[in-house]
Amino acid sequence: MSEQTTFDAIVIGSGISGGWAAKELCESGLKTLVLERGRMVEHVKDYPTAMMDPWDFEHGGYISEEEKATQLVQRRTGQARDVAAKHFFVNDIDHPYNEDKKFNWMRGYHVGGRSLTWGRQTYRWSDIDFEANKNDGHGVDWPIRYKDIDPWYSLVEKYIGVQGSKEDLPQLPDGEFTEPFPMNCVEEHCKEKLEEAYPDRNLINCRSAHVTGENAPEGRSQCQLRSRCRRGCPYGGYFSSNSSTLPAAEKTGNFTLRMFSIVHSIIYDDETGMAKGVKVIDQETKEELTFYSKVIFCNASTVGSTAILLNSKSERFPNGMGNDSGELGHNMMDHTILGGANTRIDGFEDKYTRGKKPGHLYLPKFKNIGGSEKGKNFVRGYGYQGGASRRAVPREYASNAIGGEYKDGMMKFGDWRFGITCFGEILPDHRNKMYLDYDKKDGWGLPTVTFDCELRENEINMANDGREEARKMCNAITGRDDAKTSDNTNKYAFGHGIHEMGTARMGRDPKTSVLNGNNQIHAVPNVYVTDGACMTSAACVNPSITYMALTARAASHAISELKKGTFS
Amino acid sequence: MNRREALKSITALVGYSLTISATTGFLSSCGEKRAVVPEWKSVFLSQADAKAIEEMTEVIFPKTATPGAKDAQVIKYIDDLFKFIYKKEETDKFLEGLKRVSLKAADKYGKPVGGLTSEQYTELVSSYFNIPEEEFSEKRRAANKEEVPTDEIAKDEYYEYYYFTTLKSLTISGYFTSELVGEEVLDYNPVPGVYETCLEETPETRIASV
Known part of the structure; x- marks a missing residue:
């Protein structure tokens, strides 16, 4: 039997947004083909390290020099340095790219993509974010507002399971949450002290796509508090x-x-x-194949989808499909993670915790949100992820200590520490771009991607402010002045947040944007792009929930257009 | 069925709503007995070197109320890392250090380093560590530089401190990632099912191993 080549819909990519497109389209009755460039990863069965303890790994979990050499880029952010998760990151020798300026492109080429290894933090955007471009003039105006996406956030949250607490904050709208992970006693203490010193700031439970409470989504079960999410969760405790x-x-x-x-x-x-x-090029046989459909969803990741569109050249689109505006490949964004602060918390020396929360606390942005304090030398804002935990007594590898007492001492708990790390918004800027290099082809004859992106003054000023505020808040909690700041500015490269966004942005005007308010390419209405490429601005919160909500919304639009016969 | 196999087979349960009590009940129903470990043969080090190194790991982490480095088979871990992970120049430098330490031991005790008494091992190893912290740090830093001193005494110290500082690191990491310590000494709680936010610490409380 020959392979079926005609479908109602094609979805390119099976990651966090592609999975949603597939579900919504299939459930509406459309025969849907999902194209995945990599191998199968079957839930539970293909999580080989999920139940392994440190002593189960060969060579104490160390990775040999030969193996390291295949993931030199994937190791940059630490992701692929973990022997337990490195098989969910690409081989950099097989999948090269080019850097006019350093760019950390973290990828997983397999079914599920980065939905297996994502950070799972799940925050709604607010109108402060959707109106930001319009208000300060950076980038172009979003063609949608909060009310357009609100019901789709709800739909997604109810389906994936999001734990969190309702807080009634204008800059971080509440959603459909299940029971939050509880704060430990030191986190409660820090919340109290911090909010006492800064009544307009909030230290809240993180919101994340973990199953808590009584009712688990179908086929999944409650988070078991193992914090081994990135290996794939055999309990289905987080969403992928x-x-x-x-x-x-x-x-x-x-x-x-x-x-x-x-x-x-x-x-x-x-x-x-x-x-x-x-x-399509078959990865194994290198055979060229063509598949046909009435509608196409492009969910190959921000960079992947943009590269496909740039390479989709025709007489009508000599510079790539949908690139009438010349913005395709431009306006790359990410989130800055340039440091924060941490401090010792005294007074809880007889208390400890058991179990491992896969997410702790969030401190939503508090500057540049309407009537609030203004950023002195920057627009937009930042938030923090953090938490408090009691660590083991430090091991002091380098000290001169040896002996039984030293050994047994390391089995005890040491200090409690509280720390927060700043996540900052990057502005859309035409100069931050990716493009294709046709002189350097990959193993399948496709042009390779080149990145040319850098942080600018606004991002650096904002991160400096965020670090300083973090230090002050830590000191306000302790009443001391010895909080330590961490500064990753020199280690950071674009992409480090693994939140690439914006290279096929949505907008109101086809002259300045690639997609319309329904995620359709302005000039090719049966192509929808609903991964991070569509983002018109970046906000400062983790973006995946917004990709999922926009995907569900766009799928609903496509289904109704198909019913009307618009694409036939 | 040992505990790990039991855990691994939990994956077969997924698809049903797994409650906390089901998980822990399932685990505790499996009695565990540690298998007898057959005599270990080194894959990289000579048997004599392995014996000497093993005795020295025991000085760094001796048996107390909790197991020592020998119980945790730290030497097996070290031997494996040298074969599969460490670069040749690193293992060469380590072994050069052991050689120089051995020569000194032979001078002092009149027998090869593999044949010392446990008191003699303790005295030998301690003589390198029981010096003021600042002096120790300085020697450690010098030993970890690429540049080899020309002076013979400094050269001895360069290799010997590389050997001992490396050995200490390997003893710590090997010990704390061992199955024995992970499962039976520290708090082994691989599937907590719950986050306990504020427990009272007692003298018996130990940190989690996983």
Whole structure:
């Protein structure tokens, strides 16, 4: 039997947004092909390290020099330095790219993509974020507002499971939360002290895509407090495509998943003024294949989707599909993670915790939010992730201590520490870009991606302010002045936040944006881009929930357009 | 079924709503007995070197109410890392240090380093560590530089301190990542099911191993 080549819908990519597109399209009755460039990762079965303890790893968990050499870029952010998760990150020799300026491009080429290894922090945007471009003139105005996405946030939250507490904050709208992870006694103490010193700031429970409370989503169970999320969770304790949306899509009988399918380009049809299909290179055989559909969802990741569009050239689109504005590949954003502060907390020396929370606290932004304090020398804002924990007595590898007492001392708890790390917004800037290098092709004959992005004054000023405020807040909690700041500015490169965004932005005007308010390419309405590429600005919170909500919203739009016959 | 296999087979349960009590009940139903470890043969070090190094790890981490480095088979860990992980120049430097320490021991005790009494091992190892912290730090820093001193006494010290500081690090990491210490000495709680926010510490309380 020959392979089926015609479908109602094609979804490129099976990560956090592709999984949602697949689920929504399949559940509406559309025969949907999901193209995944890498291998299968089946929920539970393909999490080889999930139940391994340190002593179960060969060579004490150390990675040999030969193996390290295959992931030199993936190791930059620490992600692939962990022997327990490195198999979810690409081989950098097989998947090269170029850096006009240093760029940390962290990737997982397999079913589920980075939904397996994501940070799981889940924060809604507010109108402060959706209106930011309009208000300060950076980038272009978002074509949507909070009210347009609010119901879709709810739909996604209810389905994926988000633990958190309701706080009624204008800059961080509440959602459909399940029981929050409890704060430990020192976190409660820090919250009290901090909010006493700064009544307009809030130290709250983090919000994350972990299952808590009585009712687990179908096929999943409660978070077991292991903090081994990045290995894949056999309990389905956190949300991933693999544990959730892909099985839901499969259940409909409308779902076809094709692995090892590298998308070369989207094919434009001059007669209809729409896309008619997708050209694919089989990763294993290098055979060229074509698949056809009425609608296409591009969810290959910010960089992946943008590279596909840039390579989708035709007479109508000589500079890449949908690139009438010249903005395709531009306005790259990320989040800065340039440091924070931490301090010792006294008075709880007889208390300890048991179990491992996979997420602790969040401190939402407090500057540049309407009537609040203004940033002295920056626009937009930052928030912090952090928490308090009691660590073991330090091991002092370098000291001259030896002996039984020294050994047994290290089995005890040491100081409590509280710390917060600043996540800052990066402005959309046309100069921050990616483009394709046709002189350097990869192993499948595709042009490689080159990055040319850097932090500018606003980001640096904001991060400096965030570090200083973190120090002051730590000192306000302790009443001492010995908080330590950490400064990663010299180690940071664009991409380090692993929140690449913005290279096919949404907008109101086709002259200055790639996508419209429904995530359709302005000039090719049956192509939807709903991963991070669509983002018009970056806010300072983790973006995945917004990709998922926009995807569900766009899928609903596409389904109704198909019913109306718009794409036939 | 040992505890780890039991844990691994939990994955078969997924798909049902797994409650905390189901998890812990399942675990505690499996009695565990440690398998007898067959006599260990080194894969990289000579048997004589392995014996001497093992005795020295025991001086760094001796048996107390808790197991010592020998119980935790730290030497097996060290031998494995030298074969598979450490760079040749690092293992060469380490072994050069051991050689120089051995020569000194032979001079002092009149027998090869593999044949000392435990008191003699303690005296030998302690003589390198029981010096003022600042002096120790200085020697450690010098030993970890690439540049080898030309002066013979300084050269001895360079290799010997590389050997001992490396050995100390390996003893700590090998000990605390061992199955024995992880499962039976520290608080082994691989599937907590709950976050306990404020427990009272007692003298018996130990840190978590995983």
